[in-house]
Amino acid sequence: MLEIAIVEDEENYRNVLCDYLKKFENETGEEIHASIFTDGDEIVENYTAKYDVILMDIEMEFMNGMDAATKIREVDREVIIIFITNMAQYAIQGYAVDALDYVLKPISYFAFSQKLQRAVERMKKRKERYISIVSKNGVNKVAVSEIGWIESEGHRLIYHAKDNVYESTLNSMKEIENELKDYNFFRCNKGYLVNLAHVKAIRDGWAILTNGQVMISRAKKTEFQKALTRYAGETVK
Structure with missing residues (x-):
């Protein structure tokens, strides 16, 4: 945005x-x-x-x-x-x-x-910032701005990007969260890391994204709303 x-x-x-x-x-x-x-x-x-x-x-x-x-x-x-x-x-x-x-x-x-x-x-x-996602099919260079959210599933990380989905077993969720901490990503529950730039709305405990939706844990709800407000900045006067 x-x-x-x-x-x-x-x-x-x-x-x-x-x-x-x-x-x-x-x-x-x-x-x-x-x-x-x-x-x-x-x-x-x-x-x-x-x-x-x-x-x-x-x-x-x-x-x-x-x-x-x-x-x-x-x-x-x-x-x-x-x-x-x-x-x-x-x-x-x-x-x-x-x-x-x-x-x-x-x-x-x-x-x-x-x-x-x-x-x-x-x-x-x-x-623009890029990260390298290492999968069994090779290495993919993906723009951070294109990633809507990252999902942890077992020992895999699934990157939901604008036009593709990438899977990797190289990093843990904690490692990728630290890597992206300065790029407006927020851990809205244990298994999901969301790019705030892709959040369109919050509805009934879900973050509605440009390419999907992710559940927000009760413990993270208030903190997530504050983070999104800070990111969006001042409303039009």
Whole structure:
């Protein structure tokens, strides 16, 4: 899932950007969660480095986009910043804060989608992590982001990926849990390790995933809900 922040003080442009993100999501299949901020000072206050992309207006009332981006860069060197502006000369200054690009107002969907796609490609190249799953048929290199959940069955681990299922006897569940601890995986019961990025809903004690469902133990229910909330981040304001 892509975490995108929209920082824009004009309501009509906020609405346009939200609509364009939905259209981009439908066209590309990318899952997007958008957080809305109405001024630069809002996103800077209590900023945490959880966003993949920030769509930042430059001219805002309380804190302009350039100042906000400068403060963000003090704590987050990785987030991709795309400026939204009606004056190209302001956007040129974006190189000082390592902005990827800028989109001119009025915003056309074509220009917006091209630049967002560029951001997504850069982000994936930088962030993608692979693991090697050793099975009786050989070694499979699988992107961590493609794994929905991992199931322990006897002495086997079964990896449920987006387009395939892999079995391995090389690692224990504890070992793979430690290996993936920094990649938003959660042990929702003794036999299942779930990728939070693939969780669509929690229903009647089950985690509903993009490619299946997994039971959540009673002991882990509250902790799992908290972990999912932390991962999803702030709801749209």
